[in-house]
Amino acid sequence: MFRAIYARLKQGHRTARYPKEAPALPDRFRGPPAIDLAKCPAGCQSCAESCGTGAIDLKAQAVDLGRCLFCTDCSNACPAGAVTLGKEYRLATRTREGLVSHQGMIELAQPLEKRLRSLFGRSLKLRQVSAGGCNACEADVNVLSTVVFDLGRFGIQVVASPRHADGLLITGPVTENMKLALEKTYQACSPPRIVIAVGACAIAGGPFAGHPEVLGGAASVVPVDLFIPGCPPHPYTILDGLLRLTGKLEERAAS
């Protein structure tokens, strides 16, 4: 008993001051790639060709953050140092098209419409479904419930059954073998309901896009209300997306 109390004192208070203060991110944090087209050698396609998921479209001067794995393939392939990985962690959008970044700009997620916000803004219960996820996205969703992020203080909770949930949080490219289970889980969640796709796989199939064993993302089975990109997204990227959707960041900024 005394040992436990002593350990508790030693461990200290660990909940981050986010969103009042900016989150502590690693200095090597890899955000969205930005391409300085002025530096590009004529006709060079190295970055686009190196990208394993086809996220870079030089002609349209666009990077699809839904496909991007935030790896180093493009920046390593560039002979002119024109590709740099940014530091932006706020990346969630309401639409799939919103993830296509032009000059590093994306359409950040707006809060839910008035009616849904009045239902879910103060209390949002989510059921998580891994549909071919590799356990990295799952792990960084799980970590939001630890003392560091303390998801509960925002009124958001991951619950054990779709019957208790206001929506689904889906990870993974949706394998053929999980299609039926995902559909049934969605049906078990009573409307109005929302769907959140977390990670490159759930948005566009990730590194498995095009495999006959997978469907290529959550939107191929259910309508998606929030897209959170990354491989996996940093916990703060996920938390930022959830708070944007429920209108919590606006409230905090106003108060």
Place this chain on the structure above:
Amino acid sequence: MSEISLLAMPSGRARPLDKVPRLSMAQLRQAVLEAPSRERRVSALFGRPAGDKVELILVLSADQDGVVEVGRAEVEGRSFPSMTPDCPQVHLFERELAELWGLKPEGHPWLKPVRFQRPLRPGPDPFGRPEGSAPQVGVTNFFRVEGEEIHEVAVGPVHAGVIEPGHFRFQCHGEHVFHLEISLGYQHRGIERALLGSPRPLHLMECAAGDTTIGHASAYCQALEALGGAKVPARARALRGIALELERLANHTGDLGALAGDVGYLPTASFCGRLRGDFLNMTAHLCGNRFGRSLVVPGGVDFDVDEARIEQLLTRLEAAWRDVSGAVGLLWTSASVQARFEETGAVSTKIAGELGLVGPAARASGLRRDVRKTHPSGIFQFAHIPISLMHAGDVFSRAYVRALEIERSVAFIRNQLKELPKGPAKEKCPPPAPNLLCVSLVEGWRGEICHVALTGEDGKLASYKVVDPSFHNWTGLAMALRDQQISDFPLCNKSFNLSYCGYDL
């Protein structure tokens, strides 16, 4: 019977394919059946196309001798006598051969699909399903206990926690579990098939099992480097070792916290939940990604460290170690925790050996199996980590082995950071040479990761086999539940914490 000749070779090196002896099926069978008495275990047994036939490749691990033994045999026809009744550790390998190649192991005691995936060659279905139909996941026979008041509990594929999908069937009498059957395949993404041809970007391997990013990426890179004849710089080997042990620290710490949570001991559950993240953040301090994505690349590592970063990592390591030792130490002095951990979910040394368990689960049952010590490659050739061993094979043993490994991994990382070799962190990795075979073993945090790569005439990957430690160990969890209370399932499950996607691929 005469001695069977197999090719003995070290892990992480390549050998010409024509040096691998061609055996008859009878000889291959003899090699498998004699393996346990020769202190060998089966690390891999898989098929590859050879004309219109299938050639089996057998990889045995000789832990005492620090080598693997490789042999191969062509299967005549579409069946062979099952080896499982005499050597249970091949039971899943044989089921996989049936599922992928339509080879029926005659006399297999429990012949069922492994992942419910499409076969790799046409022909009659060994499970008796209609030919040409798409496999329906989970649609198969399940073991049933019958009798008065016997009931069946079915769980999954969608579980209550934030975890991956799998289907579990318990045969119970009240709370008492007679039998647990585990049916997976929900996560199958076609990784092995997609790896064939020219070496692909690493991402597929990094996502084979996301919590083992470093483990699987290391095994893959080690295989490509052996096939291409690359020289990996000493600095890169040390940094890979550091990353591998950080991965172990994060997962072991997280699991000890989750075990505490499963028995309602909240202080350790809460502390370890946070501390797991501190280890992940150290990996992110190395490369920007908490799981180590893009850190290990063919030829070395893609992120180097300077003196300042080494100092920062050392400071973080000491702080995390101080807090972890305090948080985990509480478990061993709390009677309520001990009462729930001890004698729960025991797997005897005999059963663990027969099933071919690996990793902390094997070591908790008294088996000296640790690739870092028995088949060392990279930095582990120079820096040895003692094998952490317990004997009871219960939840307590699996938890305690993990606690010991945390201590030893911290000591290893501390030493490596202080004595990091100078020089480059990456060299060029030439493309693979033709007609080679490489067995690449890495001790991931769950146990032995075995990759087997074969190149064809054109130097491209002609076969690639991935054996995640979970492939061996899921049956261990099923055995651990025998004669337990069904309410002990979460506890037993977390003490193994096996991978669904690593098994399903």
